[in-house]
Amino acid sequence: MSDGYDSDFLGIPLPLPAPSVPATRLDYPRFSVLLDEERRFAAVTAVVIDGATLRDLPRSGEWRLDPRVDADAQAGPEVYSRNDLDRGHLVRRRDPGWGSTEEARDATEATFFYTNAAPQVAGFNQSKELWLGLEDHVLEYAETTDQRISVFTAPVRGEDDPPYRGIRVPLRFWKIAAWRQGDALAAAGFVLDQSDLVDTRQGLTVPPLGAFRTFQVPIGEIADETGIELGPLPTADVLTRPGLRPAEVRELASRSDIVL
Numbered sequence: 001m002s003d004g005y006d007s008d009f010l011g012i013p014l015p016l017p018a019p020s021v022p023a024t025r026l027d028y029p030r031f032s033v034l035l036d037e038e039r040r041f042a043a044v045t046a047v048v049i050d051g052a053t054l055r056d057l058p059r060s061g062e063w064r065l066d067p068r069v070d071a072d073a074q075a076g077p078e079v080y081s082r083n084d085l086d087r088g089h090l091v092r093r094r095d096p097g098w099g100s101t102e103e104a105r106d107a108t109e110a111t112f113f114y115t116n117a118a119p120q121v122a123g124f125n126q127s128k129e130l131w132l133g134l135e136d137h138v139l140e141y142a143e144t145t146d147q148r149i150s151v152f153t154a155p156v157r158g159e160d161d162p163p164y165r166g167i168r169v170p171l172r173f174w175k176i177a178a179w180r181q182g183d184a185l186a187a188a189g190f191v192l193d194q195s196d197l198v199d200t201r202q203g204l205t206v207p208p209l210g211a212f213r214t215f216q217v218p219i220g221e222i223a224d225e226t227g228i229e230l231g232p233l234p235t236a237d238v239l240t241r242p243g244l245r246p247a248e249v250r251e252l253a254s255r256s257d258i259v260l
Helices: 101-110 122-126 134-145 219-226
Strands: 024-028 031-036 041-050 085-089 117-121 148-156 172-181 184-193 213-217
Touching: 041 134, 134 148, 148 219, 172 219, 184 219, 213 219
Parallel strands: none
Antiparallel strands: 024 031, 031 041, 041 148, 085 117, 148 172, 172 184, 184 213
């Protein structure tokens, strides 16, 4: 079932980010999950995408527990029943879906393990407007340029995440996309914030007009806040390229605001 994240995929060594907490590595076709069994979510996910051979396959796959780790170490179906939480893919279904049809199908179906899920408010997970098409933007870039891309995604496991059904609901998520520019590594980092959408004080409620906010942020800040060792990614950050003003947090209102 597994070959996992390939650190040499871009032709420039890019090691799997290393969290500061104990984590169990689980390899799947074209991606890996570092599971924080205490929090029951991924501390890091990493996927490699080959834009030249991406396939757009019909959706298939059912959410299921990974038998390689205890069920109690995974946020399973009980977290998502009878509420406004979606099982949000961390590694997106389409991301590892490249190569032959059979390879692509096996890889996309593997994204439906609960180890690759995190609770996301329904609007956050489903709306292209709220996501600003960020994840589609990454895939479209890979496809139109035949580019290879490595993508890392996980919840920000904050101390203020509200408790709910034996877990703590992540209020923010981070994502880093990395690609090759000539002989150099390039990368961009983002934080996706659903803090204003989540209220667990009365079970779980979602304000009807709650704000969802997306930011492009210096990758070094993601490393500092999450305690994750990101290797060469902070120095490859396109926000810190010569000629740009000093790196700063950028709130995104449209795709045109993204710096790549």
